Amino acid sequence: MGLETEWALICFELKIDGDQFTKLRAVYQAAWGQRKALMDQMRSAGGGDWEEMAPKLQKLQDELIEKYSAILSKEQVARLQSLVEERRGGGRGGQGGGGGGRGR
Numbered sequence: 001m002g003l004e005t006e007w008a009l010i011c012f013e014l015k016i017d018g019d020q021f022t023k024l025r026a027v028y029q030a031a032w033g034q035r036k037a038l039m040d041q042m043r044s045a046g047g048g049d050w051e052e053m054a055p056k057l058q059k060l061q062d063e064l065i066e067k068y069s070a071i072l073s074k075e076q077v078a079r080l081q082s083l084v085e086e087r088r089g090g091g092r093g094g095q096g097g098g099g100g101g102r103g104r
Helices: 003-013 018-044 050-069 074-088
Strands: none
Touching: 003 018, 003 074, 018 050, 050 074
C-alpha cells in the first residue's frame, strides 16, 4: 500500500485530533520526500533494481510505523493496521484465493 492510501486512512478512518494531524502530516511529508528520492534514484539508474530497492522501501515503511505509533493511540494504531491489512487483502480469504471451479 502506498503512502497516499495510508495517509487517507489516517485522515478519514481514524478519529485524529488537530495536534495528531499536525504531527502526522510532518512525518508523512518527510516519508514522502524520502520515498520520492529513492524512486528518482531508481529511475535515473535506468529503471533500477527492484530487489535492491525493496529493502530500502521496507526500511522507510518500518520507520514510518515507528514514528506514527508514537503519535497515535494504541487503539488508533491497531485500527490503522487492521485497515491496511484489509486493503492488502489480508482479511478473510486474502487476495485471489481461487474459486472452487465447476465440477466435471
